[in-house]
Amino acid sequence: MDKKIIVITGASGTGKTTISKYLQDTYHIPSVITHTTRLPRAGEKSGIDYYFETKESFAKNHYLEKVEYSGNWYGSSEESLNKTWEKYDAASIVVDTKGAISYKEKYGKDAVVIFLEVDLETVTKRLESRGDEKHRLKARINSDEFQRDLQIPSELSGKCYKIINKNIEKTKENVNKILKIEKIG
Incomplete structure:
Protein backbone atom coordinates (compact mmCIF):
# COMPACT_ATOMS: atom_id res chain seq x y z
CA MET A 1 0.00 0.00 0.00
CA ASP A 2 1.19 3.49 -0.86
CA LYS A 3 1.76 5.93 1.95
CA LYS A 4 -0.39 9.06 1.67
CA ILE A 5 0.02 12.66 2.78
CA ILE A 6 -3.21 14.63 3.11
CA VAL A 7 -2.30 18.24 2.40
CA ILE A 8 -4.80 20.72 3.82
CA THR A 9 -4.55 24.20 2.34
CA GLY A 10 -6.46 27.46 1.93
CA ALA A 11 -6.44 30.94 3.44
CA SER A 12 -6.32 31.73 7.19
CA GLY A 13 -9.61 31.05 8.95
CA THR A 14 -10.90 28.49 6.44
CA GLY A 15 -10.74 25.63 8.99
CA LYS A 16 -7.50 23.85 8.07
CA THR A 17 -6.47 23.04 11.66
CA THR A 18 -10.03 21.91 12.49
CA ILE A 19 -9.93 19.41 9.61
CA SER A 20 -6.46 18.19 10.59
CA LYS A 21 -7.77 17.59 14.13
CA TYR A 22 -10.84 15.81 12.72
CA LEU A 23 -8.58 13.42 10.73
CA GLN A 24 -6.60 12.73 13.93
CA ASP A 25 -9.65 12.21 16.16
CA THR A 26 -11.81 10.25 13.71
CA TYR A 27 -9.33 8.31 11.56
CA HIS A 28 -6.19 8.35 13.75
CA ILE A 29 -4.32 10.11 10.94
CA PRO A 30 -1.62 12.12 12.68
CA SER A 31 -0.43 15.49 11.51
CA VAL A 32 3.22 15.75 10.53
CA TYR A 88 1.30 5.25 9.85
CA ASP A 89 0.08 4.76 6.27
CA ALA A 90 -1.35 8.28 6.12
CA ALA A 91 -0.54 11.63 7.67
CA SER A 92 -1.85 15.16 7.28
CA ILE A 93 -0.17 18.54 7.05
CA VAL A 94 -1.56 22.08 7.08
CA VAL A 95 0.29 24.38 4.66
CA ASP A 96 -0.27 27.44 2.50
CA THR A 97 -0.93 26.99 -1.22
CA LYS A 98 2.76 27.38 -2.06
CA GLY A 99 3.54 24.49 0.30
CA ALA A 100 0.69 22.44 -1.19
CA ILE A 101 2.24 22.82 -4.66
CA SER A 102 5.61 21.54 -3.31
CA TYR A 103 3.96 18.45 -1.79
CA LYS A 104 2.00 17.71 -4.98
CA GLU A 105 5.14 18.08 -7.13
CA LYS A 106 7.22 15.84 -4.83
CA TYR A 107 4.65 13.11 -4.00
CA GLY A 108 2.24 13.18 -6.98
CA LYS A 109 -0.80 10.92 -6.47
CA ASP A 110 0.32 10.12 -2.90
CA ALA A 111 -0.31 13.77 -1.97
CA VAL A 112 -4.05 14.24 -1.53
CA VAL A 113 -4.63 17.99 -1.55
CA ILE A 114 -7.77 19.40 0.07
CA PHE A 115 -8.35 23.09 -0.64
CA LEU A 116 -10.69 24.74 1.85
CA GLU A 117 -12.56 27.83 0.74
CA VAL A 118 -14.79 30.23 2.62
CA ASP A 119 -16.22 33.58 1.62
CA LEU A 120 -14.34 36.63 2.89
CA GLU A 121 -17.12 37.69 5.27
CA THR A 122 -17.09 34.32 7.08
CA VAL A 123 -13.27 34.24 7.24
CA THR A 124 -13.23 37.77 8.67
CA LYS A 125 -15.75 36.78 11.37
CA ARG A 126 -13.75 33.65 12.25
CA LEU A 127 -10.49 35.57 12.54
CA GLU A 128 -12.20 38.24 14.66
CA SER A 129 -13.61 35.56 16.99
CA ARG A 130 -10.07 34.17 17.39
CA GLY A 131 -9.23 37.49 18.97
CA ASP A 132 -7.08 38.93 16.17
CA GLU A 133 -6.73 42.70 16.65
CA LYS A 134 -8.59 44.83 14.07
CA HIS A 135 -5.46 46.42 12.55
CA ARG A 136 -3.67 43.06 12.36
CA LEU A 137 -6.75 41.45 10.84
CA LYS A 138 -6.93 44.12 8.15
CA ALA A 139 -3.20 43.74 7.37
CA ARG A 140 -3.55 39.96 7.17
CA ILE A 141 -6.58 40.05 4.85
CA ASN A 142 -4.84 42.55 2.59
CA SER A 143 -1.56 40.60 2.50
CA ASP A 144 -0.43 39.04 -0.78
CA GLU A 145 -0.22 35.58 0.89
CA PHE A 146 -3.80 35.73 2.17
CA GLN A 147 -5.10 36.91 -1.22
CA ARG A 148 -3.06 34.20 -2.98
CA ASP A 149 -4.45 31.47 -0.67
CA LEU A 150 -8.07 32.46 -1.36
CA GLN A 151 -8.03 30.57 -4.65
CA ILE A 152 -6.66 27.34 -6.02
CA PRO A 153 -3.35 28.09 -7.74
CA SER A 154 -3.10 27.07 -11.40
CA GLU A 155 -0.45 24.43 -10.46
CA LEU A 156 -3.11 22.58 -8.43
CA SER A 157 -6.00 23.12 -10.83
CA GLY A 158 -7.66 19.75 -11.45
CA LYS A 159 -5.22 18.07 -9.02
CA CYS A 160 -6.96 18.78 -5.71
CA TYR A 161 -10.29 18.52 -3.93
CA LYS A 162 -12.10 21.75 -3.15
CA ILE A 163 -14.44 22.02 -0.17
CA ILE A 164 -16.41 25.15 0.62
CA ASN A 165 -16.35 25.13 4.41
CA LYS A 166 -19.51 27.02 5.35
CA ASN A 167 -20.84 24.23 7.58
CA ILE A 168 -18.40 22.03 9.51
CA GLU A 169 -20.67 18.93 9.48
CA LYS A 170 -21.02 19.12 5.69
CA THR A 171 -17.27 19.67 5.39
CA LYS A 172 -16.57 16.55 7.49
CA GLU A 173 -18.94 14.54 5.22
CA ASN A 174 -16.98 15.79 2.19
CA VAL A 175 -13.68 14.83 3.84
CA ASN A 176 -15.12 11.33 4.51
CA LYS A 177 -16.02 11.03 0.80
CA ILE A 178 -12.49 12.06 -0.24
CA LEU A 179 -10.93 9.45 2.08
CA LYS A 180 -13.22 6.78 0.55
CA ILE A 181 -12.25 7.81 -3.00
CA GLU A 182 -8.54 7.76 -2.06
CA LYS A 183 -8.91 4.51 -0.04
CA ILE A 184 -7.53 6.07 3.16
CA GLY A 185 -8.58 5.15 6.69
Whole structure:
Protein backbone atom coordinates (compact mmCIF):
# COMPACT_ATOMS: atom_id res chain seq x y z
CA MET A 1 0.00 0.00 0.00
CA ASP A 2 1.19 3.49 -0.86
CA LYS A 3 1.76 5.93 1.95
CA LYS A 4 -0.39 9.06 1.67
CA ILE A 5 0.02 12.66 2.78
CA ILE A 6 -3.21 14.63 3.11
CA VAL A 7 -2.30 18.24 2.40
CA ILE A 8 -4.80 20.72 3.82
CA THR A 9 -4.55 24.20 2.34
CA GLY A 10 -6.46 27.46 1.93
CA ALA A 11 -6.44 30.94 3.44
CA SER A 12 -6.32 31.73 7.19
CA GLY A 13 -9.61 31.05 8.95
CA THR A 14 -10.90 28.49 6.44
CA GLY A 15 -10.74 25.63 8.99
CA LYS A 16 -7.50 23.85 8.07
CA THR A 17 -6.47 23.04 11.66
CA THR A 18 -10.03 21.91 12.49
CA ILE A 19 -9.93 19.41 9.61
CA SER A 20 -6.46 18.19 10.59
CA LYS A 21 -7.77 17.59 14.13
CA TYR A 22 -10.84 15.81 12.72
CA LEU A 23 -8.58 13.42 10.73
CA GLN A 24 -6.60 12.73 13.93
CA ASP A 25 -9.65 12.21 16.16
CA THR A 26 -11.81 10.25 13.71
CA TYR A 27 -9.33 8.31 11.56
CA HIS A 28 -6.19 8.35 13.75
CA ILE A 29 -4.32 10.11 10.94
CA PRO A 30 -1.62 12.12 12.68
CA SER A 31 -0.43 15.49 11.51
CA VAL A 32 3.22 15.75 10.53
CA ILE A 33 5.19 17.59 13.19
CA THR A 34 6.75 20.73 11.74
CA HIS A 35 9.94 22.52 12.72
CA THR A 36 10.49 25.99 14.13
CA THR A 37 13.33 28.10 15.43
CA ARG A 38 11.02 29.98 17.81
CA LEU A 39 11.18 29.19 21.51
CA PRO A 40 8.56 26.84 22.98
CA ARG A 41 5.54 28.51 24.56
CA ALA A 42 4.39 27.39 28.02
CA GLY A 43 3.31 23.76 27.90
CA GLU A 44 4.68 23.06 24.40
CA LYS A 45 6.93 20.04 23.99
CA SER A 46 9.50 19.30 21.31
CA GLY A 47 8.49 16.32 19.17
CA ILE A 48 4.81 16.87 20.03
CA ASP A 49 3.90 20.48 19.18
CA TYR A 50 6.94 21.21 16.99
CA TYR A 51 10.52 20.16 16.62
CA PHE A 52 12.16 23.15 18.30
CA GLU A 53 15.40 23.88 16.48
CA THR A 54 18.34 26.24 16.54
CA LYS A 55 19.05 28.11 13.29
CA GLU A 56 21.91 25.62 12.71
CA SER A 57 19.88 22.43 13.31
CA PHE A 58 16.94 23.85 11.32
CA ALA A 59 19.21 24.29 8.29
CA LYS A 60 20.15 20.58 8.25
CA ASN A 61 16.68 19.27 7.27
CA HIS A 62 15.21 18.89 3.76
CA TYR A 63 12.15 21.14 3.62
CA LEU A 64 9.18 20.81 1.31
CA GLU A 65 8.22 24.29 2.40
CA LYS A 66 9.56 26.81 4.87
CA VAL A 67 8.75 30.37 5.78
CA GLU A 68 10.29 33.06 7.96
CA TYR A 69 7.77 34.82 10.15
CA SER A 70 8.60 37.47 12.77
CA GLY A 71 12.28 36.49 12.72
CA ASN A 72 11.66 32.76 13.23
CA TRP A 73 11.70 29.93 10.71
CA TYR A 74 8.89 27.40 10.31
CA GLY A 75 8.95 24.43 7.95
CA SER A 76 7.83 20.91 7.15
CA SER A 77 10.56 18.42 6.32
CA GLU A 78 10.86 15.16 4.41
CA GLU A 79 12.54 13.76 7.55
CA SER A 80 9.48 14.44 9.71
CA LEU A 81 7.09 13.01 7.09
CA ASN A 82 9.20 9.86 6.69
CA LYS A 83 9.30 9.43 10.49
CA THR A 84 5.48 9.60 10.54
CA TRP A 85 5.21 7.16 7.61
CA GLU A 86 7.31 4.62 9.55
CA LYS A 87 4.35 4.26 11.95
CA TYR A 88 1.30 5.25 9.85
CA ASP A 89 0.08 4.76 6.27
CA ALA A 90 -1.35 8.28 6.12
CA ALA A 91 -0.54 11.63 7.67
CA SER A 92 -1.85 15.16 7.28
CA ILE A 93 -0.17 18.54 7.05
CA VAL A 94 -1.56 22.08 7.08
CA VAL A 95 0.29 24.38 4.66
CA ASP A 96 -0.27 27.44 2.50
CA THR A 97 -0.93 26.99 -1.22
CA LYS A 98 2.76 27.38 -2.06
CA GLY A 99 3.54 24.49 0.30
CA ALA A 100 0.69 22.44 -1.19
CA ILE A 101 2.24 22.82 -4.66
CA SER A 102 5.61 21.54 -3.31
CA TYR A 103 3.96 18.45 -1.79
CA LYS A 104 2.00 17.71 -4.98
CA GLU A 105 5.14 18.08 -7.13
CA LYS A 106 7.22 15.84 -4.83
CA TYR A 107 4.65 13.11 -4.00
CA GLY A 108 2.24 13.18 -6.98
CA LYS A 109 -0.80 10.92 -6.47
CA ASP A 110 0.32 10.12 -2.90
CA ALA A 111 -0.31 13.77 -1.97
CA VAL A 112 -4.05 14.24 -1.53
CA VAL A 113 -4.63 17.99 -1.55
CA ILE A 114 -7.77 19.40 0.07
CA PHE A 115 -8.35 23.09 -0.64
CA LEU A 116 -10.69 24.74 1.85
CA GLU A 117 -12.56 27.83 0.74
CA VAL A 118 -14.79 30.23 2.62
CA ASP A 119 -16.22 33.58 1.62
CA LEU A 120 -14.34 36.63 2.89
CA GLU A 121 -17.12 37.69 5.27
CA THR A 122 -17.09 34.32 7.08
CA VAL A 123 -13.27 34.24 7.24
CA THR A 124 -13.23 37.77 8.67
CA LYS A 125 -15.75 36.78 11.37
CA ARG A 126 -13.75 33.65 12.25
CA LEU A 127 -10.49 35.57 12.54
CA GLU A 128 -12.20 38.24 14.66
CA SER A 129 -13.61 35.56 16.99
CA ARG A 130 -10.07 34.17 17.39
CA GLY A 131 -9.23 37.49 18.97
CA ASP A 132 -7.08 38.93 16.17
CA GLU A 133 -6.73 42.70 16.65
CA LYS A 134 -8.59 44.83 14.07
CA HIS A 135 -5.46 46.42 12.55
CA ARG A 136 -3.67 43.06 12.36
CA LEU A 137 -6.75 41.45 10.84
CA LYS A 138 -6.93 44.12 8.15
CA ALA A 139 -3.20 43.74 7.37
CA ARG A 140 -3.55 39.96 7.17
CA ILE A 141 -6.58 40.05 4.85
CA ASN A 142 -4.84 42.55 2.59
CA SER A 143 -1.56 40.60 2.50
CA ASP A 144 -0.43 39.04 -0.78
CA GLU A 145 -0.22 35.58 0.89
CA PHE A 146 -3.80 35.73 2.17
CA GLN A 147 -5.10 36.91 -1.22
CA ARG A 148 -3.06 34.20 -2.98
CA ASP A 149 -4.45 31.47 -0.67
CA LEU A 150 -8.07 32.46 -1.36
CA GLN A 151 -8.03 30.57 -4.65
CA ILE A 152 -6.66 27.34 -6.02
CA PRO A 153 -3.35 28.09 -7.74
CA SER A 154 -3.10 27.07 -11.40
CA GLU A 155 -0.45 24.43 -10.46
CA LEU A 156 -3.11 22.58 -8.43
CA SER A 157 -6.00 23.12 -10.83
CA GLY A 158 -7.66 19.75 -11.45
CA LYS A 159 -5.22 18.07 -9.02
CA CYS A 160 -6.96 18.78 -5.71
CA TYR A 161 -10.29 18.52 -3.93
CA LYS A 162 -12.10 21.75 -3.15
CA ILE A 163 -14.44 22.02 -0.17
CA ILE A 164 -16.41 25.15 0.62
CA ASN A 165 -16.35 25.13 4.41
CA LYS A 166 -19.51 27.02 5.35
CA ASN A 167 -20.84 24.23 7.58
CA ILE A 168 -18.40 22.03 9.51
CA GLU A 169 -20.67 18.93 9.48
CA LYS A 170 -21.02 19.12 5.69
CA THR A 171 -17.27 19.67 5.39
CA LYS A 172 -16.57 16.55 7.49
CA GLU A 173 -18.94 14.54 5.22
CA ASN A 174 -16.98 15.79 2.19
CA VAL A 175 -13.68 14.83 3.84
CA ASN A 176 -15.12 11.33 4.51
CA LYS A 177 -16.02 11.03 0.80
CA ILE A 178 -12.49 12.06 -0.24
CA LEU A 179 -10.93 9.45 2.08
CA LYS A 180 -13.22 6.78 0.55
CA ILE A 181 -12.25 7.81 -3.00
CA GLU A 182 -8.54 7.76 -2.06
CA LYS A 183 -8.91 4.51 -0.04
CA ILE A 184 -7.53 6.07 3.16
CA GLY A 185 -8.58 5.15 6.69
